[in-house]
Amino acid sequence: MSITQRSDSIISYFDGYINASTTLNQFFKLYEKALEIRNEKEIKADHDCINSLPVLKTPSPMEKQTSELYTRKLFTRFQEELVSTLTFMASKVDDEGEVTTYRVSKFGEDNKGHCVGFNVVDMRVSCSCHMFEFSGLVCSHVLTVFRVTNVLKLLFHYILKHWTRNAKSSVILGSHGTDLFNSYLESHTVRYYMLSHEALKLVDEGAGSLDSYNEAMASLDEATEKVVSATKSDGKFSNGHIKGESVSNGAHVNHCTDDHKGCSAEHLPKEDFDRRISELTQELECANKKCEVDHTHLLTVLKEIEEHKQQLSVQVNDIKLSMMDDF
Known part of the structure; x- marks a missing residue:
């Protein structure tokens, strides 16, 4: 703002309150009155702003x-x-x-x-x-x-x-x-790029040495378990399976692992075995992608x-x- 513009702004601020014959004592009293009126206008403007919304021009x-x-x-x-x-x-x-x-x-x-x-x-x-x-x-x-x-x-x-x-x-x-x-x-695009960015960081760090690789894989396994558990609690897996069905399948897999009498991978048809491996692999990939969201959220905040x-x-x-x- 130029000196002339600033001067005009000051004059307009006191317009109607002072004139050429205003004494210094009167000026200070009128100045306080001007401030009081200005504060009242600000309070009214704040009230109108908070309690009413402007007219929208688009559905955006x-x-x-x-x-x-x-x-x-x-x-x-x-x-x-x-x-x-x-x-x-x-x-x-x-x-x-x-x-x-x-x-x-x-x-x-x-x-x-x-x-x-x-x-x-x-x-x-x-x-x-x-x-x-x-x-x-x-x-x-x-x-x-x-x-x-x-x-x-x-x-x-x-x-x-x-x-x-x-x-x-x-x-x-x-x-x-x-x-x-x-x-x-x-936004799917935002989540995809953010997760990809963080995943590449993990890949770069984890591939540096055998120790860092083992640590990265252990962290991924732990994160995957947490994400799968959270996904189950939401009612559905990310691939669309119902929670009850997924839990049942999960229990079935655990049963197959712990109790060879009831079921064994050797007794499963090859097509079913391959399909199950593919499903679990997809679930693992989805879990790996989702596990970074909370971490990214915290870092960004x-x-x-x-x-x-x-x-x-x-x-x-x-x-x-x-x-x-x-x-």
Whole structure:
């Protein structure tokens, strides 16, 4: 904000309270009155913001989500960015490793596009317009990439605390953050890439030596047992078998292992034996993929907490500057 703009802002703030003949003593009294009225307006605005929701323009889950989180003023700006994505197209231009690069441009304006890099593993995006870095609001280019990659809700690390309805709360990472994180874990693509990323880490470390290999396999066996147990308690196996049927099969396998009189692998037909081995192998693969979810969840949340600590001072400065701009 320029000096002239700041001066105009201050004048408009006291407009109707002071004039050229106002004494210094009167000025301080009127200043207190102006602050009191301003506080009343803020309280009313907070009340309206908390107890009412703005009109939605699209059926987008992201629009509904942000209407419940953002202040009314910020949501209006976000809504404009979201609606404008309907005029944008995104084309994949590079796909190396974890980061996929898209070129986003308006229909018929290919020469005026912006580049958006999307890391699907840690769900981070960067746009050449740098709107989020400057204003704390996600741009329409990033939202376009989210749309074409089926990210239906705004990731919690892109919802800055001081733009939310609960900005006066001291909680940085609350229930909204957890809900948002869980929401994008519902995406099969996200889970696949996150699990693949963590699995490759385990492969690299476990293949380093015989000891690390044995340790990795032991950990996988233990994790597999826990995941299979948890899957049974949910009512069904991931391959669609009913819990009772799966438990029965599991008991049957254990019985075959412990009691050779009742059943033995040697007495099973080869086709049934091969089919059972295939089923167990598939269940094991599914269990290995799922066992990393909780671990990944915890690491991501801890990472976000550390990042919030680092950004806290920046957010405080932003709020101070915003308050100065209002004057």
